[in-house]
Amino acid sequence: MTSTLIFLLGLTCIFLLLIGLGIFWAIKSGQFEDMEGPSQRILMDDDDPLLPRRRVETDALKKAP
Amino acid sequence: MSDAACFHCGEPIPRGVDFFIRIESTPRALCCRGCQAVAQAIVDNGLADYYKNRTQLPQRGHELLPAELEQLRLYDHPQIQKSFVLESGAHLKQAVLILEGITCAACVWLNERHLLQLPGVKSVQVNYGSHRARVSWDEREINLSRILAEIQLLGYQAHPYNAQSAAALREKRHKKDLRRLAIAGISAAQVMMFAVALYAGAWYGMEAGTAGLLRWASLTLTLPVMFYAAQPFYSAAGSALRSRHLNMDVPVVIALVSAFVGSVYNTLLGAGHVYFDAISMFTLFLLGTRLLEQNARERSVEAAENLLKLAPAMATRVSDAGQQCVPVLELIPGDRLLVKPGEAFPADGTVESGASAVDEALLTGESRPVAKLVGSGVIAGSINLDSPLTMIVTGIGEHTVLASIVRMLDHALAEKPRLAQLADRVSGYFTWALLGVTLLVGLAWWAVEADRAFEIVLALLVVTCPCALSLAAPAALAAAGSHLLRRGVLITRGHALETLAQVTRVVFDKTGTLTVGKPVLQATQALAELDAARCLQLAASLEQASEHPLAQPFLACVKPTELLPVSDARNELGRGVSGDVEGRRYYIGRTELAGHVTQSSTDSGMTQVWLADESRLLARFELADALRNDAKALVDMLKARGMKLSILSGDDPATVRHIGDQLGIDDCRGGLKPADKLAALQAMQAAGEVVMMLGDGVNDAPVLAAAQVSLAMGGGTQVARATSDIVLLSERLPEVGHALNVSRLAMSIMRQNFAWAIAYNLIAVPVAALGLVSPWLAAIGMSASSLIVVVNALRLR
Missing domain, CATH: 3.40.1110.10 (Calcium-transporting ATPase, cytoplasmic domain N)
Known part of the structure; x- marks a missing residue:
C-alpha cells in the first residue's frame, strides 16, 4: 500500500514538472501576451482554399489556363 | 595597435588588450573592462547617440568607484540628458524616470518621501499606474546621478524614461508574474488533492504513516510557492517595514509565514493540522487578483503610451544635397522634411509646400481627415493621407504637442483625488487595527480554546482585505480616464473627474467656444x-x-x-x-x-x-x-441635466445676446474684461455653485483657473499651452456632456467600491474572529472582494 502510494506520488511530481515546463515554455514564447487575438483569428478564413468545396473550385481555376 | 585610442575615454589602448563594443554594428576598441561596462550601459540604454554628440571625453571607466554608480553618473551628461530631461526654469530640471520594483502604494510613498528629503529635489510624483516618477531638481544643489543612486539604495532600479524601454520592462515583469501564477496554480491544484485525502483520512481513519506521507508530499509542493511564487509579497512587505509604514502585504506575509512554519512543525511531529492547501490557494488568488488589477491599470497607461509610439523613428530630410533618411533624434527645428502619403509626421511643424489631408484621429478622436495647406501646422504622430508634403520642423522630442499631451496625462495620473488620498490613509490605519485585533483575538482564543487559536488567527489575517479599500478609487479613475481619452477628452488634473461630477453651472468663457x-x-x-x-x-x-x-x-x-x-x-x-x-x-x-x-x-x-x-x-x-453645429446639442444636453448656463464674453454685448438667443441661454453677458469675468465667476461661486468653465484655454488662464473645473478647446497646437483641468482634443462639444456622464458614473462606481470594501471587512472580521471561517475559505473571500472592486471599475471602460 505505502509503496504504491510512494510510486504514485513520485509519478505525480514528474507530471507536475512536465506541466510546469510546458506552461513556462508557453509563457516564454509569448502565448499569454495577447488574450484576444487568437480567438478572433480562428474566425479568419485563411484556410479557405483547403476546404473540400473550395478546393474543387481552386483546382478548376488552376486547370483553366 | 598601441597608439589606438579607447573609443570611450580616449586613452591609449595598452598592447595585448582586447576589449570591444559593438555600436550600430561597428566594433569599437576599448581600453579596459571599466570602459566596456560603461559603454555597454550607454548602448543598452539606447543612448549610443551620446558618442555622436559628445563634445568632451569622459573619465576613464575604472577610475570611478562602484560600477553601478558610474553608470548612473552618465546621466549627468548634458548630451545624454537632452533626450529625456526638460528644463523647467532657471537651474530647474525635470525628468521622468521609470522605477523597477514598485509593487504597492507604499513603494510609491517610500520613493517620494526619500527623494524629497534630499537637498535640491523640488518635487517628486510617482505614478502608481505607470511606475513612472516625475522628478524636478535644482541642478546647483544635486545632480541626477545622485537621485538615481538614492533610488537604488532603496532597492529599486531607476531608468530614464523612454517609451520603448518601458514596454520591454513591462513585458519582462508580466512574464515573471505569469510564471509565479503558474507555479502557485499547479501546486494549489495538487496540494488540494492531498488535502482532500487528508480530510477524508481524518474522518474515516487513516494509517499514521500514510497521512505522514501525504503531509510530506504537500510540504514539497508548497516549497516552490513559498520560495518563488510568494516572493513579491515578501519584498513589498519588506519595503513597507523599511519605510515604517504598514501595508496589506505585512499581514499577508505574517499569515503565509506563520501558516508555513506551523504546518512544517506539525509535519515533523507527524500530528496536528497542516495548512499547505490554504497557503497555495491564498498565494494563487492574491497573485491572480494582482495580475488582473495590473492589467487593468496598464491598459489605461497604454492609451497614453501608444500616443508616443505614433511618432516614427526615421524621417526624410530634404536639403540642397538631396533627400536623406535620418533618425528623428537628429532633427533640429528649421529642418525641412518630406512626408509621403501614408507616413506619420515625425515632428511638429508647418507645411511649406503641398496640400493634403491629414488623419489626426489618434490625437483628437476626430475621425474625419483634416485638410492641410501651405502654412498649416502639423502635429507629430498624425498621418499624411493624400499627397506628399514638405514641412519645416518647429518642435521635436519633448517639445512636441504629442509629448506634452503624454506629460499632462502622466501628471493627472500621478495626482490623487481627495477620495483616493483618504482611502490610502484609511487603509494604513486599517492594517494597524487589524494587527491589533488579531493579537487580541488570538490571546482570547488561547485562553478559551488553545487548539483553535492558531487557525483562527490565520483566518483573520487572510480574510481581511484592505486592498479592496485602496484599489477602490484608482481602479475607477484609471478606467474612466482611458475611456475619455479614446473619445478625445484629456483629463489633465487628478481632481477633475471628482469635481466634474458636482458641477451645477456651466460658463462659456467666450463666444469662440460656441462658434x-x-x-x-x-x-x-x-x-x-x-x-x-x-x-x-x-x-x-x-x-x-x-x-x-x-x-x-x-x-x-x-x-x-x-x-x-x-x-x-x-x-x-x-x-x-x-x-x-x-x-x-x-x-x-x-x-x-x-x-x-x-x-x-x-x-x-x-x-x-x-x-x-x-x-x-x-x-x-x-x-x-x-x-458650431454641435453647440445646440450640447446646450440642450446640459439643460436637460438641470445645469445652469451662462456666457461671459469680452465680445460686443449684442453679438453675445444673439448667440445666447439662438442657443437658448438666458444669462448672457458681453463686453466683460477679464477682471469682470473673474468677479462674475466669484459671485456665482459665493452663491454656492460649482462652476465649470469652457474656454479656449490659452488667453484666459486666470479666469479658467478660478473655476472649480475648467475645460479648454484644445484643437491642434494649442493643447501644449492649455492650462485647464480638461482638454477637449476632439473639439466636439457633445463630448463635454459625455464627460459629465462618465464622471458621475465614475463617482458612483467609486462609492460602490468603497461601500463594498467597508461592508465586506465589517462582516468578515467578526465572523472570522468567532472562528466560523477556515483559512482556505478566508483566502477565497478576500480574493473575491478585491476582484469585485476591479471588475466593477472595468465597467467604465
Whole structure:
C-alpha cells in the first residue's frame, strides 16, 4: 500500500514538472501576451482554399489556363 | 595597435588588450573592462547617440568607484540628458524616470518621501499606474546621478524614461508574474488533492504513516510557492517595514509565514493540522487578483503610451544635397522634411509646400481627415493621407504637442483625488487595527480554546482585505480616464473627474467656444435695382484684393469662375475696398462709404458690410460668426441635466445676446474684461455653485483657473499651452456632456467600491474572529472582494 502510494506520488511530481515546463515554455514564447487575438483569428478564413468545396473550385481555376 | 585610442575615454589602448563594443554594428576598441561596462550601459540604454554628440571625453571607466554608480553618473551628461530631461526654469530640471520594483502604494510613498528629503529635489510624483516618477531638481544643489543612486539604495532600479524601454520592462515583469501564477496554480491544484485525502483520512481513519506521507508530499509542493511564487509579497512587505509604514502585504506575509512554519512543525511531529492547501490557494488568488488589477491599470497607461509610439523613428530630410533618411533624434527645428502619403509626421511643424489631408484621429478622436495647406501646422504622430508634403520642423522630442499631451496625462495620473488620498490613509490605519485585533483575538482564543487559536488567527489575517479599500478609487479613475481619452477628452488634473461630477453651472468663457470663430454671410439685402446675387458677385470681386478677415465669407459664397476682373483696386485701411468693375467704381466697407452715411443697427448682433457705387448704396450684407453645429446639442444636453448656463464674453454685448438667443441661454453677458469675468465667476461661486468653465484655454488662464473645473478647446497646437483641468482634443462639444456622464458614473462606481470594501471587512472580521471561517475559505473571500472592486471599475471602460 505505502509503496504504491510512494510510486504514485513520485509519478505525480514528474507530471507536475512536465506541466510546469510546458506552461513556462508557453509563457516564454509569448502565448499569454495577447488574450484576444487568437480567438478572433480562428474566425479568419485563411484556410479557405483547403476546404473540400473550395478546393474543387481552386483546382478548376488552376486547370483553366 | 598601441597608439589606438579607447573609443570611450580616449586613452591609449595598452598592447595585448582586447576589449570591444559593438555600436550600430561597428566594433569599437576599448581600453579596459571599466570602459566596456560603461559603454555597454550607454548602448543598452539606447543612448549610443551620446558618442555622436559628445563634445568632451569622459573619465576613464575604472577610475570611478562602484560600477553601478558610474553608470548612473552618465546621466549627468548634458548630451545624454537632452533626450529625456526638460528644463523647467532657471537651474530647474525635470525628468521622468521609470522605477523597477514598485509593487504597492507604499513603494510609491517610500520613493517620494526619500527623494524629497534630499537637498535640491523640488518635487517628486510617482505614478502608481505607470511606475513612472516625475522628478524636478535644482541642478546647483544635486545632480541626477545622485537621485538615481538614492533610488537604488532603496532597492529599486531607476531608468530614464523612454517609451520603448518601458514596454520591454513591462513585458519582462508580466512574464515573471505569469510564471509565479503558474507555479502557485499547479501546486494549489495538487496540494488540494492531498488535502482532500487528508480530510477524508481524518474522518474515516487513516494509517499514521500514510497521512505522514501525504503531509510530506504537500510540504514539497508548497516549497516552490513559498520560495518563488510568494516572493513579491515578501519584498513589498519588506519595503513597507523599511519605510515604517504598514501595508496589506505585512499581514499577508505574517499569515503565509506563520501558516508555513506551523504546518512544517506539525509535519515533523507527524500530528496536528497542516495548512499547505490554504497557503497555495491564498498565494494563487492574491497573485491572480494582482495580475488582473495590473492589467487593468496598464491598459489605461497604454492609451497614453501608444500616443508616443505614433511618432516614427526615421524621417526624410530634404536639403540642397538631396533627400536623406535620418533618425528623428537628429532633427533640429528649421529642418525641412518630406512626408509621403501614408507616413506619420515625425515632428511638429508647418507645411511649406503641398496640400493634403491629414488623419489626426489618434490625437483628437476626430475621425474625419483634416485638410492641410501651405502654412498649416502639423502635429507629430498624425498621418499624411493624400499627397506628399514638405514641412519645416518647429518642435521635436519633448517639445512636441504629442509629448506634452503624454506629460499632462502622466501628471493627472500621478495626482490623487481627495477620495483616493483618504482611502490610502484609511487603509494604513486599517492594517494597524487589524494587527491589533488579531493579537487580541488570538490571546482570547488561547485562553478559551488553545487548539483553535492558531487557525483562527490565520483566518483573520487572510480574510481581511484592505486592498479592496485602496484599489477602490484608482481602479475607477484609471478606467474612466482611458475611456475619455479614446473619445478625445484629456483629463489633465487628478481632481477633475471628482469635481466634474458636482458641477451645477456651466460658463462659456467666450463666444469662440460656441462658434466656429469665422464670420459667415447670414443675409444679403439689396437696396437698389441690382439684385442680391449681382451685389454679392460685385462684393466678392472687390474683396479679392482685401486681406481683411471679413473678405473671406464673401469669397466663400461665390465661385472663383464668377469673379469679375477688378482694376485700380484700392485697399483703404479701416475703411474698406474700392475698385473699378466693368467700367464703374464700386465701394465696399463697413461705414462712411464713399461719403454715404450708413445707419447701422447693431441690435441684431450682426456685423454689417455695405456695398455702394458713386451715387448710392446698393446692398447691405449681414455677417455673423456661425455657431458650431454641435453647440445646440450640447446646450440642450446640459439643460436637460438641470445645469445652469451662462456666457461671459469680452465680445460686443449684442453679438453675445444673439448667440445666447439662438442657443437658448438666458444669462448672457458681453463686453466683460477679464477682471469682470473673474468677479462674475466669484459671485456665482459665493452663491454656492460649482462652476465649470469652457474656454479656449490659452488667453484666459486666470479666469479658467478660478473655476472649480475648467475645460479648454484644445484643437491642434494649442493643447501644449492649455492650462485647464480638461482638454477637449476632439473639439466636439457633445463630448463635454459625455464627460459629465462618465464622471458621475465614475463617482458612483467609486462609492460602490468603497461601500463594498467597508461592508465586506465589517462582516468578515467578526465572523472570522468567532472562528466560523477556515483559512482556505478566508483566502477565497478576500480574493473575491478585491476582484469585485476591479471588475466593477472595468465597467467604465
